Every structure is written in C-alpha cells, then in structure tokens.
Amino acid sequence: MNREIxxxxxxxxxxxxxxxxxxEKNWVLKDISFQLYRGEVLGVIGRNGAGKSTLLRLLAGIIAPNQGSISKERGIRSQLLTLNLGFIHKLSGFDNAIMSLVTQGKTIKEAHELVAGVIDFSGIGHLMDHSVSTYSAGERARLGFAIAMQATPDILLLDEMLGVGDKEFKVKSGKALKERVQSDQTAVLVSHSPTTIRKFCERVLWIEEGAVKALGPADTVLDEYEETAPTRGNSPSKTTTATAA
Amino acid sequence: MRKYLDLIWLRGIGALKADTKQSYLGMLWWVLEPLLMAALFYLAFASGVRGEGQSGSNFVYFLLTGLFPFKWTASALTGGSNSLINSKGILGQTYLPKWIFPSVANLTALIRFSFVFPLMLLLVIIGGYEPSTGWLTIVNVILCQILFNLSVSFLLAASVPLIPDLTHLVPLVIMAMMFTSGIFFDISERPDEIQAILRLNPFVTILEGYRDVLLHGRTASFSALAYPVIASITAFAAGIALLVRFDRYYPRALP
Incomplete structure (x- = not known):
C-alpha cells in the first residue's frame, strides 16, 4: 500500500x-482515527447525523477539531467538490466562473486559461454573458459542476457521487466524476448508499454516532453495515437538483 | 499570497459591478448619494442650529471635507464588520484565510471614495480655496485613513462572529462617530475638557488633517498623524491575532 497522505x-x-x-458540549465526532493513503478512494458510510459532513469539513481543513490531531504532508491541498462557490448572482456566468476558479486557488491568469474548458464542459456557452440570476437551477448546476471539475486538489472530497442537471448532463457529469475518481486521484467519498461505495472504494470507514464503527476492506465493512441497516436507500438526498449516479 | 490578492481584487470588483446593476443610475449613485446627504445636512445645520458666527458659505466646505471622508470610513466599517457573516456560504465549503473578506469590503469602499475624492477637491476649488503644493500632503491623510479603515474593519470582522450581539452595536458606534468626530462643528472651538475627550477618537485627527490641508493651507505631516496611526496599528494587531486564532473556528460560529 502507498504512503499515507x-x-x-x-x-x-x-x-x-x-x-x-x-x-454543555455536543460531541458530533469522538475519537476518530484513520489514515488516508495516496491514490486510494476511501469510502465513508454512516446514517444521517452520524457525523459524515463534519468529517468532510475537517478533511477539507475548513474547521479544526476540538481534540486530537490531523496531520497531512506539507503542501497537500484537499478540497470539497461543490456546485456553488460564492456566486454573485447579479454578475455574468463568465465573471462568476473566473471568480470561482480564483476562489479554488487559481491565479487570475490561470483562471482565464481554464475558463474555455469550463464553458465547453458546461454546454451553456451561449449564456456566459447573461447574469447568473437569470439561469435556471439546472443551468446554474451545470456551470457550478464545470467549474468544480477544473479544480485539481491532491485530495478530492465528495459528498455523494453526483451527476447534476438534466438527463443528458447528468450522464456527462456522472461519467466525468467517475473517470476522475477511478484515476490515481486520492479521494474520500461520503455516501449512505453501500452500492455507490462498493463501486468506487477499496476501503471503507463506517462511522456511527460520531465514532468509528469499522474500518477495513469495502466488502467486509459493507456486508456488516447492510446487515444492521435493512432500510438503506431511504434517506432523502441532500441536494434537490442531484441524484446518485 | 498572490492568489489571495487576486481573489480580493476579483471579489471587490465583482461586488461593485453587481452593485451598479442594482439600480438604473448605477455608478452615478456613488457620488450622488454623498452629495444629497451633504445637501441635506447643509439644510439642516447651516440654516438653523449654526447660522451665527461663521458665514454659511464657509460651512459648506467644512461640512463636505468632513462628511465625504466619513462616508468612506462608515462604508468600510459596515462592510467589514459583516464580511465574514456575509461570506458564510463560501467559508462553509472551502478553506480561505479570513482576512480576505474585510479586505474586500475595504477595497470596494476605497474604489468608491476614489470617485468621491476628486469631486470633493473640485467643489473646494470652486469654493475659492487655492490649490498649492501643500495639498500633496493630503496623500498622508488618505494613507492614514486607509490604515484606520482596514484596521478597525479587521477587528470588527474578527469580533462580530464571536460576539453576535455586536451586530446591534456597530451601527450605533458608527452613528456616534458621525456626531462626535467634528463633521458638523469645529472641535477646536469647544471647551478644553470636551476637546480632550473628543480627541480620544483617532478619527478626529484624520478629519482635521483634511481641513488643515484643504481649507487652512497647512500641511499634514506624519508626526501630526501619529496618534491615529498608532491606534490603527494596535487595532490591526488585535484584529489579525483574532482572525488567525479563530481561523478554523469561524465557519462553525457563523449563523
């Protein structure tokens, strides 16, 4: 196995x-220990309220833990895949694309080089001069996804394996995401669907009530999870414009 | 670092662009609003309360050179104090150093003032005040005010999410500044003990700097501005210390 990242x-x-x-303090996560290795896709599974989203925010470095420590290699960047990185709705799609790319850590110059890729992928080139406030939810999601795909973090963090937009774009975006995850990209995929996790992950971390319930090879952990969770797949999706790929 | 400065620039310009699209007159409001406000205060103060002594025509320029710079500081502080709260969407999804956000608010306020400032100079010149080489020292006053705005907004941006009650207090403090900084009256004409109290406010010295240079033909040296500079640096240090200390706590504290 590779080095831990x-x-x-x-x-x-x-x-x-x-x-x-x-x-009183509410412990959302307690005593979580695990390693993430370079090039692997780690699945995180657990029920609603188990602490999955909090774990992602810790992985992304957005928040810091109250106890314990998180260490990573120097200069390693982890980033959450997100569809809306502070859009200013009164501005055009083009302006927002540049701004979001810079928010993701590019310089203005790099952003101008990358924006062609965004326009091409989003398939809404004809709308790039219009203000984002006139976009439909689906068009906004297309733009957001196309921007997010230009990010090149060392660790990609995913909250559900999502394709977005209308039927055609859902296939396209879901495929792009799969390709990315199946490359040598290090990634953490959070989901409450064992099927999704089984498809993409070699190792799985199962958290329950804020603690590690199991950590190990996907098949072993998921079999155990499914035995205790006969009602899987009934939890509502977090984003209305998105469904599991 | 480079990309953070790029981000401040883009978000600052973006906010201004979006702002101009909110109204029919757009950018024109940047100068129209302070002008209308000045006209309003002139009507209120020059006609009644303080007609005696000073002639009304001088009071206009006294008012302009106080009110316009004050408007700049007020918008920087208001924008700065809410900057983290208004950015909670981004802050919940990606990591960014928190000093970026009050800096954006300061950039937009500065750009707007860069339209108001020439107008202020023009009005003062039309009023018969002769420009001289001494006027160049106004740059010192402006630099000092940039530092003051930035520092106080850093401190406010850092404190407001930690103590949400401050959101009620900040507008009151800014209003208090408006009435005690000598925008409508000349502080040096007040009794000594009142002066001593009012001059504790570093902003008083900055406003007097504008009047000294533009209306009284004096120059503004750095030494005259020492008090606001030192006060600003203190606020800056406290603000940065808080922003760094609670860097990864703010996304949890934002409502």
Whole structure:
C-alpha cells in the first residue's frame, strides 16, 4: 500500500448547545482515527447525523477539531467538490466562473486559461454573458459542476457521487466524476448508499454516532453495515437538483 | 499570497459591478448619494442650529471635507464588520484565510471614495480655496485613513462572529462617530475638557488633517498623524491575532 497522505489521530469535535460558554458540549465526532493513503478512494458510510459532513469539513481543513490531531504532508491541498462557490448572482456566468476558479486557488491568469474548458464542459456557452440570476437551477448546476471539475486538489472530497442537471448532463457529469475518481486521484467519498461505495472504494470507514464503527476492506465493512441497516436507500438526498449516479 | 490578492481584487470588483446593476443610475449613485446627504445636512445645520458666527458659505466646505471622508470610513466599517457573516456560504465549503473578506469590503469602499475624492477637491476649488503644493500632503491623510479603515474593519470582522450581539452595536458606534468626530462643528472651538475627550477618537485627527490641508493651507505631516496611526496599528494587531486564532473556528460560529 502507498504512503499515507493524511492521518486522523483521536479526533473529536464538539458544538456548544447555545452561545453560553458554560453550556454543555455536543460531541458530533469522538475519537476518530484513520489514515488516508495516496491514490486510494476511501469510502465513508454512516446514517444521517452520524457525523459524515463534519468529517468532510475537517478533511477539507475548513474547521479544526476540538481534540486530537490531523496531520497531512506539507503542501497537500484537499478540497470539497461543490456546485456553488460564492456566486454573485447579479454578475455574468463568465465573471462568476473566473471568480470561482480564483476562489479554488487559481491565479487570475490561470483562471482565464481554464475558463474555455469550463464553458465547453458546461454546454451553456451561449449564456456566459447573461447574469447568473437569470439561469435556471439546472443551468446554474451545470456551470457550478464545470467549474468544480477544473479544480485539481491532491485530495478530492465528495459528498455523494453526483451527476447534476438534466438527463443528458447528468450522464456527462456522472461519467466525468467517475473517470476522475477511478484515476490515481486520492479521494474520500461520503455516501449512505453501500452500492455507490462498493463501486468506487477499496476501503471503507463506517462511522456511527460520531465514532468509528469499522474500518477495513469495502466488502467486509459493507456486508456488516447492510446487515444492521435493512432500510438503506431511504434517506432523502441532500441536494434537490442531484441524484446518485 | 498572490492568489489571495487576486481573489480580493476579483471579489471587490465583482461586488461593485453587481452593485451598479442594482439600480438604473448605477455608478452615478456613488457620488450622488454623498452629495444629497451633504445637501441635506447643509439644510439642516447651516440654516438653523449654526447660522451665527461663521458665514454659511464657509460651512459648506467644512461640512463636505468632513462628511465625504466619513462616508468612506462608515462604508468600510459596515462592510467589514459583516464580511465574514456575509461570506458564510463560501467559508462553509472551502478553506480561505479570513482576512480576505474585510479586505474586500475595504477595497470596494476605497474604489468608491476614489470617485468621491476628486469631486470633493473640485467643489473646494470652486469654493475659492487655492490649490498649492501643500495639498500633496493630503496623500498622508488618505494613507492614514486607509490604515484606520482596514484596521478597525479587521477587528470588527474578527469580533462580530464571536460576539453576535455586536451586530446591534456597530451601527450605533458608527452613528456616534458621525456626531462626535467634528463633521458638523469645529472641535477646536469647544471647551478644553470636551476637546480632550473628543480627541480620544483617532478619527478626529484624520478629519482635521483634511481641513488643515484643504481649507487652512497647512500641511499634514506624519508626526501630526501619529496618534491615529498608532491606534490603527494596535487595532490591526488585535484584529489579525483574532482572525488567525479563530481561523478554523469561524465557519462553525457563523449563523
């Protein structure tokens, strides 16, 4: 197996129940330890409220844990795939594309070189001069996805394996995402669908009530998960414009 | 670093562009709004409360050189104090250093003032104040005010998400600044003990800098601006310290 690229060591994260600094803490995650290896796709499975989204935000470096430590190799960038990185709706699709690319860590110059790829992939070139406020939800998702695909993080973080937009674009975007994940990209895929995880991941981390329930080869962990979760697949999807690929 | 500056630039310009698309008159409002406000205050103050002593015509220029710079600071501080809260969408989805956001608010306020400032100079010249080489020292005052705006907005941006109650207080503090910074009256004409209290506000020195140079034919040296500079650097240090300390806590604190 390859070298580890990121390590979680007894990580815990708590929220206060109210603004009062003496109010009780709610531990969303407690004592999470695991390694992420270079080039692998790690699946994270768990029920609603298990702490999956919080775990992703920790992996993305957006928030820091209350206890334990997260270490990663120097200069490693992890990024959440997201469809809307601060669009200003009054501005044109083109302006927003440039701005989002720079928000993802490109320079203005690089963004101008990459924007052709965005326009091409999104398939809405004719709308790039229009303000984003006039876009339909599907067109906005197309633009957002096309921008997100230009990001080149060392660790790609995915909240569900999603294709977006109308039928045609859903196939196209789902395919692009699959290709990306199946390349030598290091990725973490969070899902509550064992089928999706089985398809893409070699190793799976199962979290339940904020703690690691199991960590190991996908088949072993998922079989165990499915035995305890006969109602899988009934949880509502988080984004209305998206469905599992 | 380079890409963060690129981001500040793009988001600043983007916010201004979006702002001009919100109304029919667009950019014109950047100068129209302070002009109308000045006219309003002139009507309110020059006609009644303070007609005596100073002639009304001088008061216009006294008012303009106080009100226009104040409007700049007010918009920088208002924008800065809400900057993290207004960016919670981005901050929840990707990591960015938090100082970027108050900086964007300051950039947009600065660009808007760069349209208002020539207008202010023009009005003062039309009013019969002769430009001289001494006027070049206005640059010192402007630099000092940029530092002041940036520093106080950093401190506000850092504090407001941690103590949400401040959102109620910030507009009041800005209004208090408007009434105590000597925009409508000359602080040096007040009793000594009142002056001593009012001059604790570093912004008073900045406004006096504008009047000294443009209306009184004096120059603004760095030493005269020492107090606001030191106060700003203190606020800057406190603001940066908080922004760095709570860098990865803010996304959790934002409502």
């Amino acid at each position: 990121m390590t979680f060591d007894n990580v815990g994260l708590a929220y206060r129940r109210s603004l009062n600094p003496f109010s």
